[in-house]
Amino acid sequence: MFATVETDFGLFLLREAPANEPLVVSPLSVIFALAMVQAGARVTTKNQINKVISKGAFALIVNAIYFTAEWSVKFDQSSNSKRKFFSAENSEKELEFMNNVDYKLYVEDADLLLLSLQYKDTSYAFNILLPKKRFGLGEVLKTMDGEKVQNLLSKLKETYVSVPFPHFIF
Incomplete structure (x- = not known):
């Protein structure tokens, strides 16, 4: 609860x-x-x-309250690449992306993709919720609640995925 x-x-x-x-x-x-x-x-x-x-x-x-911790499996810097990042439909930037192809905890439903990146301290994880529809976050948030997120988290499975992850500086 x-x-x-x-x-x-x-x-x-x-x-x-x-x-x-x-x-x-x-x-x-x-x-x-x-x-x-x-x-x-x-x-x-x-x-x-x-x-x-x-x-x-x-x-x-x-x-x-930004949480800084080490990933359980670090992103290899040699696999970093530049990609376009869209913060809005008409706003794009070229950012450095960290890349990883490996088994990760992953699940999806009709609206969302959920990827859980584990930290070295396994008490914590970085959970990424990504709408399947580009720029559809606002739409998805209208119907999302804690129970739905917890349900998705309970269904995470080791899946072979390619993870391009923007290297944000907070």
Whole structure:
């Protein structure tokens, strides 16, 4: 149950963020950070905190809690290549992509592809949800909830895939 609630909160943050900007969502970290601040606040301050935390602030808080860790299987830098990256339909950049062809945890349904990249510390994973329809993230987010994401995560299977992954700098 908690994982579904946590996932719903992460989806809320994702819906509030601009679609064409990179965003790393760590709902558990955000929940604990906000809970600690709010728990320590007195009544007046607590009410002010609730007013100050706007939609834009959520994206800033989440980006501030960027998780840096080592991949369980590192991307080989010699396989990096330049590719076009589209942040919007009429906005493209040439970025460096890390590439890997290997067995990864992967699943798809009618709307989404889900790839789970494992960290060296297996308590964590970097889960990538990619709409099958290009620029269809907004459409998919309208119907997505924590239960659907948790259901997909439960169906991950080792699959031989090619992973071109943009090398973002946060």
